Amino acid sequence: MAMLEVRGLEAFYGHTQALHGLDFDLEEGGITTILGANGAGKTTTLRSICGMVSNNGSITFDGEGLIGKATENIVRKGIAHVPEGRGTFVRVTTEENLRLGAFTVKGAKKIADGMERVYTYFPRLKERRNQQAGTLSGGEQQMLAVGRAMMLQPRLMLLDEPSFGLAPLIVKELFEILRTINQEEGVSMLLVEQNATLALGLADHAYLLETGRVVMSGTSDDIASDENVRKSYLGY
Amino acid sequence: MDQFLQQTLSGLANGAIYASLALAVVMIYQAIDHFNFAQGEMAMFSTFIAWQLIAWGAPYWVAFVVCLAISFIGGMAIERIIFAPIHDAPALSHVVVFIALTLIFNAMAGFIWEFTIKEFPSPFPAELPFETKLIGPHEVGIVGITLIMLGMIYVFFRFTPIGLAMRAAAASPESARLVGISVKKMLGLGWGLAAAVGAVAGMMIAPVVFLEPNMMLGILLYGFAGAVVGGLTSPGGAVVGGFLMGVLEALAGTYVIGSELKLTFALVVIVAVLLFRPAGLFGRVVVQRV
Numbered sequence: 001m002a003m004l005e006v007r008g009l010e011a012f013y014g015h016t017q018a019l020h021g022l023d024f025d026l027e028e029g030g031i032t033t034i035l036g037a038n039g040a041g042k043t044t045t046l047r048s049i050c051g052m053v054s055n056n057g058s059i060t061f062d063g064e065g066l067i068g069k070a071t072e073n074i075v076r077k078g079i080a081h082v083p084e085g086r087g088t089f090v091r092v093t094t095e096e097n098l099r100l101g102a103f104t105v106k107g108a109k110k111i112a113d114g115m116e117r118v119y120t121y122f123p124r125l126k127e128r129r130n131q132q133a134g135t136l137s138g139g140e141q142q143m144l145a146v147g148r149a150m151m152l153q154p155r156l157m158l159l160d161e162p163s164f165g166l167a168p169l170i171v172k173e174l175f176e177i178l179r180t181i182n183q184e185e186g187v188s189m190l191l192v193e194q195n196a197t198l199a200l201g202l203a204d205h206a207y208l209l210e211t212g213r214v215v216m217s218g219t220s221d222d223i224a225s226d227e228n229v230r231k232s233y234l235g236y
Numbered sequence: 237m238d239q240f241l242q243q244t245l246s247g248l249a250n251g252a253i254y255a256s257l258a259l260a261v262v263m264i265y266q267a268i269d270h271f272n273f274a275q276g277e278m279a280m281f282s283t284f285i286a287w288q289l290i291a292w293g294a295p296y297w298v299a300f301v302v303c304l305a306i307s308f309i310g311g312m313a314i315e316r317i318i319f320a321p322i323h324d325a326p327a328l329s330h331v332v333v334f335i336a337l338t339l340i341f342n343a344m345a346g347f348i349w350e351f352t353i354k355e356f357p358s359p360f361p362a363e364l365p366f367e368t369k370l371i372g373p374h375e376v377g378i379v380g381i382t383l384i385m386l387g388m389i390y391v392f393f394r395f396t397p398i399g400l401a402m403r404a405a406a407a408s409p410e411s412a413r414l415v416g417i418s419v420k421k422m423l424g425l426g427w428g429l430a431a432a433v434g435a436v437a438g439m440m441i442a443p444v445v446f447l448e449p450n451m452m453l454g455i456l457l458y459g460f461a462g463a464v465v466g467g468l469t470s471p472g473g474a475v476v477g478g479f480l481m482g483v484l485e486a487l488a489g490t491y492v493i494g495s496e497l498k499l500t501f502a503l504v505v506i507v508a509v510l511l512f513r514p515a516g517l518f519g520r521v522v523v524q525r526v
Contacts, residue, residue, distance in 0.1 A: 052413075071413040072417060075413070075416040080414075083414060087408065089412075100401065100412070103397065104415070104416035151415075
């Protein structure tokens, strides 16, 4: 059984339907990516998993249904969402952001250890620990968002366009760290990206979304070598 | 000179009350973006509860603590029963509900305890340990209790995980949910705390103005003025604004306008601040992205 199973997922914004019966699986320990153009429903898919849009169908995490549950309770099952726009708590410090990430974690020692781990992955955050988070650069805030998600000690991390608006060098650094987190911490990842080259380089499985439907799925290598994908999404 | 000092000190004592109410109003404003007009009447009702407990024979500080607990639970209940369901309703709906609450608490207090004024005891000794004509013992007590309470609230919000979570839930509810914070619970806690803070203010001022259902009207107005002066986005600013309004009220009353125009003075300050510095002295200017 896959760690995350999505079947017949539909999502709505008011009367507008954004997802039309999505099916996909995510294997434990792996990195799966969802590709697609603007408006294909990538962000909506992630928000559905976390119960932030009205939806129906079925989403199961370790065999337990998530649909209809409150966001904060879904998160408590070990699903950390790195949201579009990074979701920084701008008026508190970097370190307080990390503390907030560990809100569901009990035990001061556990939290301190988690924070040290985040700081070893992102030394820049340690330098900025007492700085108001809103004053961090875009790259630093993205690292903070990933660090905050790590503080939850998640089993699954949902990443919504982590490369958005960042300089190529920073993106490269960030994606290498994501790979390390996946391997060392055993955190499974579901990655949504517009930058298909980047995403296929990191992920082992990929789904291609068009207007709220899965139109193609397979291993990243299969998808990357598909003629149409290459032309439409990889641009060569 | 003596008169000036005396007025300033007594202004600080009243200011402590305004600061408490301003803080309560700002705490709720930060969480739900609306101005709780009923804060004063809630405080008045809490004070009546304490009065009743004392009338039944409870020692003052027992009544004080029980009253805080009841107010806290009552504040949470008001949020859960009345404000949670209209959370996404337009501002006007909130205004109407606030006005309704004000009238309901006022009328209920009159119905249960009648509109005749009642004496409310001061818990502080009748004489100060040192000799002074500048300030009375109850005024010293008001300032002391208020500062202790404000200190505790500061420590709570600044240094405890729940306090941090409450700030996060108010500032960025969606991000807060994504780290597992129940924004609903934090809202309830905020209302409970605000109601308890108001209750302290009510119990502290009641020995001065006497207890009756309309006792908080003028006081709330000054509390509002304090919140607006300090800035609705800044709890610390609201506290400073409250103290400032107390002193301004006392000095303006003595030297400039006399006591008849005291309420008008508060309104003039509110209007002036909104006209010339809408963010208040310490508030952030809120920029809306479009």
